[in-house]
Every structure is written in structure tokens, then in C-alpha cells.
Amino acid sequence: MSLSVAPVHYPGNPGQATSQVAELQARIRGMQRTRIDSHGLPTSPGVAELLPGGMLRAGTAYSVHESTSLALALLAGPSAAGAWCGVVGMPSLGVEAAAAAGVDLDRLVLVPEPGAQWLQVTAALADVVTVVLARPPAHLSAAEVSRLGSRLRQRGSTLIALGDWPQSEATLRVTDDRWMGLGDGHGYLAARRVTVAVSGRTLTGKPRRKELWLPDTEQVIRPAGLAGVSARPERYDDAAVS
Numbered sequence: 001m002s003l004s005v006a007p008v009h010y011p012g013n014p015g016q017a018t019s020q021v022a023e024l025q026a027r028i029r030g031m032q033r034t035r036i037d038s039h040g041l042p043t044s045p046g047v048a049e050l051l052p053g054g055m056l057r058a059g060t061a062y063s064v065h066e067s068t069s070l071a072l073a074l075l076a077g078p079s080a081a082g083a084w085c086g087v088v089g090m091p092s093l094g095v096e097a098a099a100a101a102g103v104d105l106d107r108l109v110l111v112p113e114p115g116a117q118w119l120q121v122t123a124a125l126a127d128v129v130t131v132v133l134a135r136p137p138a139h140l141s142a143a144e145v146s147r148l149g150s151r152l153r154q155r156g157s158t159l160i161a162l163g164d165w166p167q168s169e170a171t172l173r174v175t176d177d178r179w180m181g182l183g184d185g186h187g188y189l190a191a192r193r194v195t196v197a198v199s200g201r202t203l204t205g206k207p208r209r210k211e212l213w214l215p216d217t218e219q220v221i222r223p224a225g226l227a228g229v230s231a232r233p234e235r236y237d238d239a240a241v242s
Contacts, residue, residue, distance in 0.1 A: 043077030
């Protein structure tokens with residue numbers, strides 16, 4: 001099972017918050033046997049084709065616009081390869097949805113409600129896990145963004161920000177979203193076909209676009225050009241993921 005951490009929020013006692021962050025780091029270090037040491041991290045094949053270099057770069061940040069499913073698809077590759085991952089500030093994320101996307105719950109750290117300590121908690125996780133998926137608070141100063149970016153580069157960790165991130169290596173967004181399986185007002189949601197657009201500072205020209213099953217009827221994320229809808233579609237419950 002995933003390691004879940006209680007909310008970190010001590011507005012009247014910042015020393016206690018610092019202590020809990022240090023305890024969090026120690027707990028993860030004690031459980032983590034290996035850390036992927038690489039300049040590139042694998043991710044889901046369909047998504048990898050859109051990224052500069054075909055993989056997630058260590059020490060950088062990526063922005064995913066309001067699609068938890070797409071963010072989990074990015075997280076699933078490093079997780080399946082043995083990396084420890086963390087999720088910060090996403091209390092509605094269901095572990096079942098994460099597991100269905102391919103995330104290994106045995107190497108997943110959840111901090112659902114970091115409160116005012118979002119930056120400290122995210123930086124603490126970046127010290128000890130390979131990839132951090134986080135929903136940034138509405139207002140972060142340029143100095144705070146810069147400090148976290150420096151921490152990522154020092155530690156070789158990767159940030160997947162659900163929302164805008166000023167220093168992102170690439171920005172991914174779903175531009176078209178179609179569910180398969182519903183007839184004339186009845187039936188089951190069987191598969192989701194989306195178009196993903198990727199733009200970034202290292203990409204020239206128009207944004208890259210690709211159609212993906214996110215997921216197909218077998219709950220597999222794959223390029224839409226490949227088989228993805230079975231003859232007898234199963235029900236897919238996406239209540240916890242958008």
C-alpha cells in the first residue's frame with residue numbers, strides 16, 4: 001500500500017511543521033532501497049512520443065493542464081520502472097485510479113493536504129523520491145518557483161505540476177476528449193479517446209499532437225492508432241480521475 005502522510009499545517013508553530021517534514025524525509029529514506037539514477041525517466045509509450053527526447057528529463061518540471069489521468073500516465077512509467085513517487089496537494093485522488101493507471105502503490109507517498117507548507121513538503125519529497133506529482137497553490141512567488149527548480153536540479157528529481165508552472169520543460173493539455181461506449185442515452189463508458197497537445201521551450205513550431213486511449217477498454221494507455229476498443233467493452237469508472 002501507499003505511504004499516506006497526515007496533513008502538514010501548523011500556522012502557529014512553523015518549527016513543528018519543519019520537524020514533521022524532516023520526519024517525512026527520514027521515513028521515506030528508511031523505506032526506499034533504490035532510486036533511479038538517470039538523466040531520463042521512462043513514461044507511458046503513447047505519451048513518450050510527444051515529449052522532447054521521448055522521456056521525462058530528471059531535474060526538470062512538466063505542466064499538465066487539468067487532466068489527472070494524463071498526469072498519472074506520466075507518473076506510471078517511472079513508477080513501473082522502480083522509482084519512488086510522491087503526490088502532494090491532491091486529496092481527491094483515489095489510489096484505485098492511480099493503480100489502474102499503472103502506478104505502484106508500494107512506492108507511492110501521499111501528502112493530500114500540505115496546507116501552508118506546500119513548498120516545504122514538495123521540496124522535502126524531491127529530496128528523496130524520483131518524481132513528484134503536485135497541484136501547486138494559486139499564488140507562488142517567482143523566488144519560490146526558482147528555489148524549487150534549483151532543488152529539482154540538485155537532486156535530479158522531476159516535478160509534474162497539475163496546472164501552470166512557469167519553468168516547465170513542456171506543457172501538456174487535452175484538447176479533445178471523447179468517451180466510447182454510450183448509445184442513445186444508455187450503456188457503459190468503455191474507453192476514452194483524447195487528443196494531447198504538447199508545447200515547450202525546447203519544441204519549435206506548432207505544438208505536437210497525438211491521439212491516445214486514456215484508457216482503452218482494457219484500462220491500458222496507448223496510442224489511438226493501436227487496437228484499443230474490444231468487442232465487449234467493460235465499464236470504466238473515472239469518478240476519481242479527470
